[in-house]
Amino acid sequence: MRTKRIDLRTGTSESITDITSACREFAANGGESGLLHVFVPHATAGIAIMELGAGSDDDLLASLRDLLPADDRWRHRHGTPGHGRSHVMPAMIPPYATVPVVDGRVELGTWQSVAVVDLNVDNAERHVRLSFLTSPAEGTG
Template structure:
């Protein structure tokens, strides 16, 4: 999986039990939305959106067996993008046969 955007990343985690909100809270603590960033176009704090993919990469490799992603019981693939300036995102999926 690949996200061709400069402000987005992919995370594999449990959702719906608070982990997704915990991730967003952790990102807010690590990457505050304020004026410290040199990258300044867009909404205030937008520079942090461009740092996010260094922590959550824009790719994930997940094996597929019998046509299904082999995620663990509680795992989900999540697109993470805190950029409010561009609401439309693309995720590309490639399958390689081994």
């Protein structure tokens, strides 16, 4: 297994950050086939595979605002008002995704991208763990 950590700043407002190019670059190293696993080790962020741009980013953030309002209803109450919703969001947008890779090419659909979804305005520093898994060579154990 190969692995790499990428660091990013998601800012001080709700955000969707495109990490597709980092995923493609990492998967292309070696030209192998396997699985690219993308994981964000934070309790308040998720990984989405979706179309970015063309309004989809804004639609997702608007939907999350409707489903998870930033108000005082949350029992988890430290941080900015509504911070508790950031801890609920990864149950809807999980902190991981796995994408097939064929001959070093990430096999995303035409309009698909890999993105970090972050509602937490209290922490702009994020890390993403990319892991590339290959199967043992044919004919071995």
